[in-house]
Amino acid sequence: xxxxxxxxxxxxxxxxxxxxxxxxxxxxxxxxxxxxxxxxxxxxxxxxxxxxxxxxxxxxxxxxxxxxxxxxxxxxxxxxxxxxxxxxxxxxxxxxxxxxxxxxxxxxxxxxxxxxxxxxxxx
Amino acid sequence: xxxxxxxxxxxxxxxxxxxxxxxxxxxxxxxxxxxxxxxxxxxxxxxxxxxxxxxxxxxxxxxxxxxxxxxxxxxxxxxxxxxxxxxxxxxxxxxxxxxxxxxxxxxxxxxxxxxxxxxxxxxxxxxxxxxxxxxxxxxxxxxxxxxxxxxxxxxxxxxxxxxxxxxxxxxxxxxxxxxxxxxxxxxxxxxxxxxxxxxxxxxxxxxxxxxxxxxxxxxxxxxxxxxxxxxxxxxxxxxxxxxxxxxxxxxxxxxxxxxxxxxxxxxxxxxxxxxxxxxxxxxxxxxxxxxxxxxxxxxxxxxxxxxxxxxxxxxxxxxxxxxxxxxxxxxxxxxxxxxxxxxxxxxxxxxxxxxxxxxxxxxxxxxxxxxxxxxxxxxxxxxxxxx
Numbered sequence: 001x002x003x004x005x006x007x008x009x010x011x012x013x014x015x016x017x018x019x020x021x022x023x024x025x026x027x028x029x030x031x032x033x034x035x036x037x038x039x040x041x042x043x044x045x046x047x048x049x050x051x052x053x054x055x056x057x058x059x060x061x062x063x064x065x066x067x068x069x070x071x072x073x074x075x076x077x078x079x080x081x082x083x084x085x086x087x088x089x090x091x092x093x094x095x096x097x098x099x100x101x102x103x104x105x106x107x108x109x110x111x112x113x114x115x116x117x118x119x120x121x122x123x
Numbered sequence: 124x125x126x127x128x129x130x131x132x133x134x135x136x137x138x139x140x141x142x143x144x145x146x147x148x149x150x151x152x153x154x155x156x157x158x159x160x161x162x163x164x165x166x167x168x169x170x171x172x173x174x175x176x177x178x179x180x181x182x183x184x185x186x187x188x189x190x191x192x193x194x195x196x197x198x199x200x201x202x203x204x205x206x207x208x209x210x211x212x213x214x215x216x217x218x219x220x221x222x223x224x225x226x227x228x229x230x231x232x233x234x235x236x237x238x239x240x241x242x243x244x245x246x247x248x249x250x251x252x253x254x255x256x257x258x259x260x261x262x263x264x265x266x267x268x269x270x271x272x273x274x275x276x277x278x279x280x281x282x283x284x285x286x287x288x289x290x291x292x293x294x295x296x297x298x299x300x301x302x303x304x305x306x307x308x309x310x311x312x313x314x315x316x317x318x319x320x321x322x323x324x325x326x327x328x329x330x331x332x333x334x335x336x337x338x339x340x341x342x343x344x345x346x347x348x349x350x351x352x353x354x355x356x357x358x359x360x361x362x363x364x365x366x367x368x369x370x371x372x373x374x375x376x377x378x379x380x381x382x383x384x385x386x387x388x389x390x391x392x393x394x395x396x397x398x399x400x401x402x403x404x405x406x407x408x409x410x411x412x413x414x415x416x417x418x419x420x421x422x423x424x425x426x427x428x429x430x431x432x433x434x435x436x437x438x439x440x441x442x443x444x445x446x447x448x449x450x451x452x453x454x455x456x457x458x459x460x461x462x463x464x465x466x467x468x469x470x471x472x473x474x475x476x477x478x479x480x481x482x483x484x485x486x487x488x489x490x491x492x493x494x495x496x497x498x499x500x501x502x503x504x505x506x507x508x509x510x
Contacts, residue, residue, distance in 0.1 A: 005256040030257070030373070037368065057278075057377055059270035060323045061262065065250055066243040068262040076263045078271055078372050086372040088261045099278055117261055 001114055004032035009107045009115030017049040017105065019085045028084035052122055053079035055101045056086060077119045079103050089117030097121060126221045127348050127355040128505065129341045130159025131468040136336040136456035137305040138238040144173070144180055145192040148234040151337035151461075152193040155230065159341040160353065163194035167226035170216040172209030172233030173202050173460040175248040179240045195230070204460075206252035206494035207409065208364075209233055210338065211463025211501035215362050217342045227347035232339035233461030245333055249459065252495035254370035266330055266410065268371050268496040270322035273412035275377035277324060280427035282415075284324050288315035289433040290411040291328050291453055297440060298450025300479045305334055305456030315411075329411040334456030338464040340471070357474045358508040360396070360487070363389030364501045371496050382500035383420035383491060390489075390502040391422075398422030401504075402485035403473045404444065405466035407493040408451040414438075417491050418446060421502070440480050448473065448480040463501060466490035474507050 001009075008031050011017055020029045023045055027038035034042055058077045061068075068074070075091040087105065091097055103119035110116050132154035134147055148171065156163060173185045182188065186200035203212040210233030217229035237245050250259045253268060263271075276282060292312055298304035315328030348355055365385035368374055374381070391397055398421060406421070408414035415429040423444045424432060432438035438446035449455045449469040452462060470488035472478040490503045 001260060002256055005260075037373070057271040057275045059267050059274060059325075060320070061264055061267050062320045062322065063246075063266070064262060064264055065247045065259065067247075069243060071262065074262060076261065076267055076271070078377070088257055088263055088370070088372045090262055099274075114260070 006113045006115065009117065012105060012107045017051060018046050019049040019083055020044040021047045030085050030087070047083070049085070050082050052102055052104050053081045053087065053119070055097050055099050055103060056080045057099065058091065058097055060096065077103065079119055087117060089119045092118045092120040094121055124222060124224070125345055126218050126359040127343050127345065128357040128359065128471050129161065129343045129348065129353050129355050130155045130157070131340045131471045132158055133303055133338040133465050133468045134336050135303050136334050136458060139236070139335040140238065142236065142335065144176055144182070144185070144234050144236050145188065147236060147335065147337040148189050148232060148339070149192045151339040152230055152232055155339040155341050161228065161341060164197070165228045166195040166198045166230050168217060168220045168229040169195060169198045169200040170203055170213035170229065170231045172213045172463060174204060174206055174209050174235060175251070175459065178248040179236060205499040205501070207407070207459045208463055208492040208494035208499045208501045209460040211490065211492035211503060212364065214340070214463060214467060214503055215364060215501060218359050218362060221342055221344050227344040229342045230339055231342060231464060232337065233464045234337035235458035235460040236335050237333045237458060238335050242333065257370045257372060264322060266325055267322040269410040269412055270325045271371060272377055272416065272496065273324050276412060276415065279378050280430070282430040284316060285312050286430040286434055287329055287411040287415070288312040290408060290414045291315050293433040293439055294408060294447050294451040294453040297448050297480055298454025301450050301455060302479065304450040304454050305332055306450065306454040325410055325412070331409045331452040331457040334458045336456060336458035336461050336465065338461045338468050340464055340467055356507060357471050357505050360504040360506040361390050361394030362501070362503045363387060363393065364499070365389070367498050369495065369498045378416065380416050380420045380493070380497040380500065382497050383417060383493065383502070386500045386502040387421045390504050394504040396487060396504065400487050401444065401489050403448060403470065403482055403488045404446045404491065405449060405451070405469050406446060406491040407462070408447055408453050409457055409493070411453070413493065414446065414451070421489070421491060440482060445482050448478060448482065463490060463492040466492060467503065467505070470505050474505060
């Protein structure tokens with residue numbers, strides 16, 4: 001995995017997740033970016049990201065890539081944080097989840113410098 | 124100065140065990156050149172789409188390899204790569220070379236050999252079109268990405284899985300009459316709904332197959348056509364290409380393809396037309412939901428109304444706006460790096476009046492090709508006219 005993602009995941013693991021906020025237009029983005037995807041300025045600043053998010057969409061995967069072939073079926077979630085960024089991860093603790101439910105973000109180690117983003121219901 | 128389509132060809136799509144990227148593309152390119160009444164010696168530029176050959180064949184430098192294979196070592200040769208839109212990018216490059224006056228004859232094409240690799244290896248290779256860290260490493264497959272888009276769409280617009288299946292039913296029916304199609308059999312809504320789940324809400328029947336195939340088209344300048352007495356029927360009218368965030372998670376609306384909207388707007392403006400002027404379309408239905416999103420992005424249906432197209436018959440061969448008369452990616456097949464030119468081949472045949480599912484007297488046709496989950500989109504417009 002790329003060094004920027006390892007840092008991003010390790011910060012989640014440390015309980016100190018972050019995102020990038022544009023000082024010019026207020027847009028929210030995820031690393032690795034130096035240019036704001038909305039206004040094009042180079043004024044992105046690192047900010048703290050809340051640990052919970054809202055489910056925007058989910059799918060249960062029955063046929064997968066070799067790395068995850070033995071794990072099927074598993075569910076993937078895209079969740080939206082209050083700060084505006086979205087993140088993709090695997091669902092934990094339950095098999096399915098509805099749009100709009102609140103989930104907490106975490107990461108799991110998958111070997112040296114390899115991390116998997118996960119979400120679990122907070123309720 | 125306009126660009127004429129002088130010849131087109133596709134190989135049969137499906138499984139070609141024992142064949143190779145070189146052999147498949149050579150078959151398509153030589154047939155297209157024969158269709159144009161030209162020899163490989165006339166080719167000045169070769170642009171060829173190929174997406175996963177590095178991984179499946181252990182072979183890069185595909186442009187030169189294929190110039191050599193088709194007997195056109197004299198040509199400038201480049202492989203274009205925009206994931207599943209690679210061949211449509213090749214078309215743009217060829218058109219731009221001719222419009223710039225740099226050349227008079229270009230072969231544009233694409234080729235992909237997928238079936239020789241195992242399903243897992245191919246799924247892994249195709250996943251390279253997605254964002255590696257944020258999507259693949261999370262275990263999100265390509266069908267999974269489209270499944271997330273489908274779930275967002277079904278939730279937002281109150282459409283159903285049966286509405287998705289109607290797209291497959293329509294395109295399979297079109298594929299029955301296409302002798303080059305991989306799937307030449309009908310299906311039903313029930314059969315799609317009962318097929319094994321791949322990534323909910325998408326079932327196997329919602330997904331295009333793994334396909335080997337190649338396509339090629341010969342582009343010539345007006346001046347060359349006049350000078351060599353080539354009679355052509357189809358003229359390149361305009362093109363648009365745009366990008367979006369690589370990862371689906373970074374798009375504000377999961378059920379909307381903004382690159383396609385921008386590419387279509389640009390292509391319509393360059394061609395001097397609007398969506399209402401288009402008579403026949405080949406678009407990127409890699410999954411059933413993709414056709415619904417595409418017909419909305421291209422302006423044929425309002426947002427949230429795209430699912431009506433196949434359900435009400437508006438996108439059928441005899442409908443208001445016939446979509447994927449070839450069978451589309453779902454039935455014709457999807458050799459990923461070749462698809463954009465395969466679509467151009469089908470539209471050219473429609474405009475020339477020699478398509479197996481011929482519609483009445485079309486004058487404007489359009490191709491729409493998507494790379495990844497929508498991070499690339501190319502729209503090419505063709506019209507009757509010729510030289």
